[in-house]
Amino acid sequence: MYDYAIVGGGIVGLSTAVALGKRYPNAKVLLLEKEGQWAFHQTGNNSGVIHSGIYYKPGSFKAKFCRDGSRSIVQFCQEHGLEHEICGKVIVATKPAELPLLDNIYQRGLDNGLKVEKISAQAVNEIEPHVRCLAGVRVYSTGIVSYKQVCQKYAEIAASQGADLRLSTRVESCIRTTEGYEIATSRGSFTARFLINCAGLHCDRVAKLAAATPPAKIVPFRGEYYELTPEKRYLVKGLIYPVPNPNFPFLGVHFTRMIDGTVHAGPNAVLSFKREGYRKTDFNLRDFTEVMTYPGFWKLMSKHADQGIQEMIRSLFKAAFVRSLQELIPEVQSADLVPTHAGVRAQALLPDGKLVDDFLIEREHHALHVYNAPSPAATSSLEIGSAIAAQVPDLQTSQIALNS
Incomplete structure (x- = not known):
């Protein structure tokens, strides 16, 4: 059984795997991506801009994470020799x-x-x-930077920390159990004590598979x-x-x-x-x-x-x-x-016709769902990953129950 299962191999899912490995070095982390390569969708087709955070409402998650992320992503690129x-x-x-x-x-x-x-x-x-x-x-x-290169480095770091990274592995069902979740995929089944949904374009559907009620539709x-x-x-x-x-x-x-x-x-x-x-x-x-x-x-x-x-x-x-x-x-x-x-x-x-204008992350039972993480999520990826890791339970020292 894995401690944490992450669904989605874009920049948010990969940065979350890195953050979990740093915060909980003994945890068993699984990352599932349906495509054959990392950052295939939103991340791999964006403009490659390291945003400053100038557009976002002061005090919002976007403003804080982007401002801090514009520094941390540059430092990351410098440390790992990535062109920027x-x-x-x-x-x-x-x-x-x-x-x-x-x-x-x-x-x-x-x-x-x-x-x-x-x-x-x-x-x-x-x-x-x-x-x-x-x-x-x-x-x-x-x-400016290549976020595909950033994601490749995230994947290398997560793998070096011991994470199990699975490409071409589509999640087909996600059943809540007394111990966490049983996840059926196109390449076998996995069990995990905690689910982290970073599925981007399909995050609301993955949430429904996990018996959650998304507050918004993608x-x-x-x-x-x-x-x-x-x-x-x-x-x-x-x-x-x-x-x-x-x-x-x-x-x-x-x-x-x-x-x-x-x-x-x-x-x-x-x-x-x-x-x-x-x-x-x-x-x-x-x-x-x-x-x-x-x-x-x-x-x-x-x-x-x-x-x-x-x-x-x-x-x-x-x-x-x-x-x-x-x-x-x-x-x-x-x-x-x-x-x-x-x-x-x-x-x-949202059902009332309003666009969610900030990052939206919700915790529910044995799961955490990232419901809204468009631009500037790539710039903010290290900050988002750290914030997610800080919100999930430390499964090495505590036990959690579905009815908690």
């Missing part, structure tokens, strides 16, 4: 109506204890010569990107972001120089008709039906119909996507952009 760069970023206002929102972003950065600076359009152009704007905020602690949003052609990469030196809509959880299309030197533009945010739907044509009847019959989705749509329509237009028509990018860099033309990989965000949605 602290390049900073600029957030820019391109319209007069955005200037008060830019001031709010600047103040939030100060409230979150970050090194930020309000700068003029001229100062922005000293950093990013091709940007057109009215003013900007410079954020110094933002960086609704998948696809983020579609373009990539600047090599001869146009000179247009972007680092990271360029617009002022985000404060009523929408996505940051708007932006430019990101990746750690490999490529420059990605995007993403938009459109409803995916499949939880793992990376292409416009991907469709899964169960996934689609669950969203369409969920009252919270229609309540969300009634509040954000305008933004949703704009996102769909950008998805369907490249010209509309390009126009959004030209608000930041007017020189960008359609021919300068080629499609690149998309990502899917697992967004927890």
